[in-house]
Amino acid sequence: xxxxxxxxxxxxxxxxxxxxxxxxxxxxxxxxxxxxxxxxxxxxxxxxxxxxxxxxxxxxxxxxxxxxxxxxxxxxxxxxxxxxxxxxxxxxxxxxxxxxxxxxxxxxxxxxxxxxxxxxxxxxxxxxxxxxxxxxxxxxxxxxxxxxxxxxxxxxxxxxxxxxxxxxxxxxxxxxxxxxxxxxxxxxxxxxxxxxxxxxxxxxxxxxxxxxxxxxxxxxxxxxxxxxxxxxxx
Amino acid sequence: xxxxxxxxxxxxxxxxxxxxxxxxxxxxxxxxxxxxxxxxxxxxxxxxxxxxxxxxxxxxxxxxxxxxxxxxxxxxxxxxxxxxxxxxxxxxxxxxxxxxxxxxxxxxxxxxxxxxxxxxxxxxxxxxxxxxxxxxxxxxxxxxxxxxxxxxxxxxxxxxxxxxxxxxxxxxxxxxxxxxxxxxxxxxxxxxxxxxxxxxxxxxxxxxxxxxxxxxxxxxx
Numbered sequence: 001x002x003x004x005x006x007x008x009x010x011x012x013x014x015x016x017x018x019x020x021x022x023x024x025x026x027x028x029x030x031x032x033x034x035x036x037x038x039x040x041x042x043x044x045x046x047x048x049x050x051x052x053x054x055x056x057x058x059x060x061x062x063x064x065x066x067x068x069x070x071x072x073x074x075x076x077x078x079x080x081x082x083x084x085x086x087x088x089x090x091x092x093x094x095x096x097x098x099x100x101x102x103x104x105x106x107x108x109x110x111x112x113x114x115x116x117x118x119x120x121x122x123x124x125x126x127x128x129x130x131x132x133x134x135x136x137x138x139x140x141x142x143x144x145x146x147x148x149x150x151x152x153x154x155x156x157x158x159x160x161x162x163x164x165x166x167x168x169x170x171x172x173x174x175x176x177x178x179x180x181x182x183x184x185x186x187x188x189x190x191x192x193x194x195x196x197x198x199x200x201x202x203x204x205x206x207x208x209x210x211x212x213x214x215x216x217x218x219x220x221x222x223x224x225x226x227x228x229x230x231x232x233x234x
Numbered sequence: 235x236x237x238x239x240x241x242x243x244x245x246x247x248x249x250x251x252x253x254x255x256x257x258x259x260x261x262x263x264x265x266x267x268x269x270x271x272x273x274x275x276x277x278x279x280x281x282x283x284x285x286x287x288x289x290x291x292x293x294x295x296x297x298x299x300x301x302x303x304x305x306x307x308x309x310x311x312x313x314x315x316x317x318x319x320x321x322x323x324x325x326x327x328x329x330x331x332x333x334x335x336x337x338x339x340x341x342x343x344x345x346x347x348x349x350x351x352x353x354x355x356x357x358x359x360x361x362x363x364x365x366x367x368x369x370x371x372x373x374x375x376x377x378x379x380x381x382x383x384x385x386x387x388x389x390x391x392x393x394x395x396x397x398x399x400x401x402x403x404x405x406x407x408x409x410x411x412x413x414x415x416x417x418x419x420x421x422x423x424x425x426x427x428x429x430x431x432x433x434x435x436x437x438x439x440x441x442x443x444x445x446x447x448x449x450x451x452x453x454x455x
Contacts, residue, residue: 065396068429172314185310
């Protein structure tokens with residue numbers, strides 16, 4: 001295929017530039033979602049009655065289609081990257097919150113008691129005991145959030161070419177160059193798989209007490225949060 | 235609230251309530267596409283998921299399918315297939331179904347596989363046939379999880395069908411895409427509201443379905 005990497009000049013980016021833009025538009029929201037989810041999850045763990053209503057509210061937010069979310073924000077943030085990133089941050093928050101809550105809750109009582117007996121205060125116990133033990137669950141949530149975020153950035157194309165690699169799809173139609181659409185789909189999928197693999201490596205690095213053979217493990221501790229997370233593309 | 239004014243203006247304009255571009259017509263189209271896609275996806279995903287879950291085989295293959303499907307960008311797939319196959323209902327149905335099958339398939343597999351083995355063994359000990367074990371013991375216990383998989387798929391179909399307006403599908407997404415091109419923000423926000431409401435109604439319907447279909451004994455746990 002000739003012209004596979006010939007990016008039309010109206011996108012004002014090289015191929016590598018589009019990849020960088022795509023990663024930034026996809027990963028910053030995940031980071032923001034994580035930073036919001038951590039304290040919120042801690043609140044939900046501390047005050048049990050808070051969790052069901054919060055979970056209900058986030059499930060409803062998650063059901064709102066991305067395109068609808070984008071266009072309503074246009075009135076406030078214009079046709080900018082921010083308009084794409086805010087909904088993605090919300091979706092990430094929704095995926096991460098139950099993952100973190102379940103992860104932190106799954107820490108055995110004896111472990112907590114042992115930490116307390118060793119003189120750990122609540123903050124130190126959270127940072128040094130609960131959080132590390134919850135890492136597999138958190139990373140499982142991060143994987144779902146990251147991959148779906150990368151896939152969703154493309155929809156930003158519809159609101160004034162804010163879709164990074166997704167903009168290639170619009171150009172593929174405009175200039176009748178199907179190879180650009182193939183390029184977009186393959187590159188996005190490869191980015192998603194690469195980020196997914198990096199997160200798996202991160203988990204292996206962060207949890208040295210778990211056997212490295214990643215087989216068989218998922219069954220016990222790295223359970224995907226089951227209820228909603230499969231609907232990652234919208 | 236600016237947006238609310240736009241929404242109000244959109245819904246109070248009587249021109250938006252009839253004709254081929256009227257709200258009832260677009261809503262009907264959207265529901266039709268979504269139901270068709272969900273039915274096709276369920277027809278593929280449910281039997282395979284039930285069977286693999288019952289036998290407990292093929293878990294690795296299913297995990298691979300789930301990862302691959304997650305990595306595929308839905309919007310990109312949609313545009314690509316339409317470019318390759320041309321306009322029409324079929325090119326849009328293919329990505330909708332392809333994207334909806336994995337959540338149904340994987341959740342069903344997981345739901346049936348994780349059913350408590352003791353009632354299953356008891357049923358087998360009583361001499362129940364394998365198919366009766368699947369449908370009368372495993373299925374009722376796994377139903378809440380299976381429904382959640384169907385719900386994920388349905389919500390995803392509703393949102394992706396919206397995006398499909400970009401590649402000429404009818405439905406509620408038309409308002410958003412056309413409105414953006416016509417610089418008619420009232421139409422855009424009106425369409426977005428309708429889509430969001432439809433997604434929430436879907437959510438509510440599955441909640442009701444869960445209440446009705448799941449046996450009280452299973453729900454209590």
